[in-house]
Structures are given as structure tokens and as C-alpha cells.
Amino acid sequence: QVQLQESGPGLVKPSQTLSLTCTVSGGSISSGGYYWSWIRQFPGKGLEWIGFHHNSGSTFYKPYLTSRVTISVDTSKNQFSLKLTSMTAADTAVYYCARSNGVYGADFDHWGQGRLVTVSS
Amino acid sequence: QSALTQPASVSGSPGQSVTISCTGTSSDVGTYNLVSWYQQHPGKAPKLMIYEVSKWPSGVSNRFSGSKSGNTASLTISGLQAEDEADYYCCSYEGYSSWVFGGGTKLTVL
Numbered sequence: 001q002v003q004l005q006e007s008g009p010g011l012v013k014p015s016q017t018l019s020l021t022c023t024v025s026g027g028s029i030s031s032g033g034y035y036w037s038w039i040r041q042f043p044g045k046g047l048e049w050i051g052f053h054h055n056s057g058s059t060f061y062k063p064y065l066t067s068r069v070t071i072s073v074d075t076s077k078n079q080f081s082l083k084l085t086s087m088t089a090a091d092t093a094v095y096y097c098a099r100s101n102g103v104y105g106a107d108f109d110h111w112g113q114g115r116l117v118t119v120s121s
Numbered sequence: 122q123s124a125l126t127q128p129a130s131v132s133g134s135p136g137q138s139v140t141i142s143c144t145g146t147s148s149d150v151g152t153y154n155l156v157s158w159y160q161q162h163p164g165k166a167p168k169l170m171i172y173e174v175s176k177w178p179s180g181v182s183n184r185f186s187g188s189k190s191g192n193t194a195s196l197t198i199s200g201l202q203a204e205d206e207a208d209y210y211c212c213s214y215e216g217y218s219s220w221v222f223g224g225g226t227k228l229t230v231l
Contacts, residue, residue, distance in 0.1 A: 046124060047159075047167070047210055047222040060218035096166060104214055106155045107172035114166055 002027040004097050004112035012091075012119050018084040022097030022112055023077070030055060030075045035105030038071060038082045040093040041114070048093075052105060053080055087119045125150065125211055125223035132229040138199040141226045143211030144192060149221055151192040155214035158187055158196045161225075162207045170209075171196060198228070206230040 008020035022036070029036065037052035051061035053071045061069050070083040084091065094114040100107055126144040133139040143150065143158075150156055154174045159167035169178050171187035174194060184199045194213070198205055211223040 045208065045225050047212075047225070049212075049220040049222065058218075062219055063217065102172065103155060104218060105220075106214065107157055107169055107178065108159070108167070108212070109169045109172075109178055111166035111168075 002099060002110050004099065004110055006095060006097050006112045006115035008095075008115060008117075010116055010118060012087050012117060013121050014088055014119055016087055018082070018087050018091070018095075018117060020082045020095055020097075020115060020117070021079050022081070023079050024099075025078070028075075029073060029078045029080065033101060035100045036071075036073065036080045037098045037100060037105070037108060039096045039098055039108070039111075040091075041096065042093045050082065050084075052100070054105070089119050091117070092119045093117060123221075125213060125221055127209075127211060127223040127226045129224075130227045130229065132231055133198075133201045134231045135201050135203065137201050138197060139201060139228065141196045141198075141209050141211075141228070143194040143196070143213075143223050145194070145213050145215075145221070146192055149213040149215040150189065150194050152216070153214040154189065156187065156189060156194040157212045158185070159210045159212065160205075160207045161210065167210060201230055203230050 003025045035052040038050040053059045068085045073080045096114045097112045098108040099110040158171040161167045175187040215221045
């Protein structure tokens, strides 16, 4: 059974860069046609897909976040990472990593437990 | 890329059926049969309940069913049980390799 676990700082200062890592266990991150996503949940509870990396090597981002976000994969550590620059209070959220497959990654079937990130000075 | 529209809350008694709607546009829900539904209990990660409009992931009860008509997708929960009380979110492909979620619906089992 695949398991995902987020790690990284819980507090980020405004204008800084957020760096989170998702460690995958129970399966290789480089096998299968999977998509490896970052999704966040704002305090008001709405969910937002941030982007994902596909095992083909392609990476896709929410269009309005493209200039700020980078998702990368480290197959040697079975991890993938999120970097989000120029953080503001509006980026305060619980950040989840997730795996999906199917058509364009249609089903987010495995999720991490989430990492609360607060942006505050 | 606005969020899909869901009712803020729905409720039902044990044994009854409830339906949660998810309204998008002709650019997302109306065009692609790529709507999924997620159940989230407090403090927990979302759990996939339905994908590609009406398909069940392994292990999910068939009391949960999905459908779509035009720009609106729906999740129906039949035979309501106390443990179904949770938040539910829809999600749709919106083209250009991007996904959009709904605002969420709180289901209360009376």
C-alpha cells in the first residue's frame, strides 16, 4: 500500500520561499504512469490543485501559479518536492501531496496527511 | 478557473438518500467526463469516493454513486449512515492539464 508523508516548515515569513517534501513509501515513485501532485486546503476549507509531475517527465501547474511554483522529483530518495516563492498570508493552508493516475491523472487516490503552513512574520 | 459550485450544506436522516450537486461550466464539467468526488472527515485527508463521473475505486461502498448532466455533476449517497457525515468535494478537469475543485459541502446526518 502506497503511503505519502509531507515534511517541511510549518511557518514561513512573507516574501520567503516555501519548500515541502513528500516521501513515498510502499512503491517506487518512478514506476507506473502516475502523477505526483501538490494540493492545498485553505482555512475556509476550499481545496486547490497546485500542480503535478508525471512519470513521463512532464510537469504541469495551475496556470495562475506557474510563475511561483516548481515541482521536482528525486527518484533516488523516492521523494517529490514543492517550492512556492513569494509567499503571502493568502498562501496559508494545509498542503497535501497526492498520487493520481488515469486519464490526465483523474483520480487522486492516495494522499498524505497534510502539512499546515502558516505565513506570518 | 473559478471553483466549482457546491451547496454549503445538505442533510438527511439515516437510511435516506441525499444528493450533492457540483456545477461548473462548459469548459470543465460540461466537456470532460473527468469529475471525481472526495470525502473528508475532520482533521483527515480527503478520500477518493468516485472518479470519472461514476466509477468506484476499490473498497468504496456502492451506496455512493455519481452522475453528470450538462455542466452539473452529482453525488448521491443512499442508505445514509452516521459515518457518512463529512465534507464532500467535487473535482473536475478544466483543460490545459489543470484541475479545479468545488468549494465543498458539509453533509449532516440528522
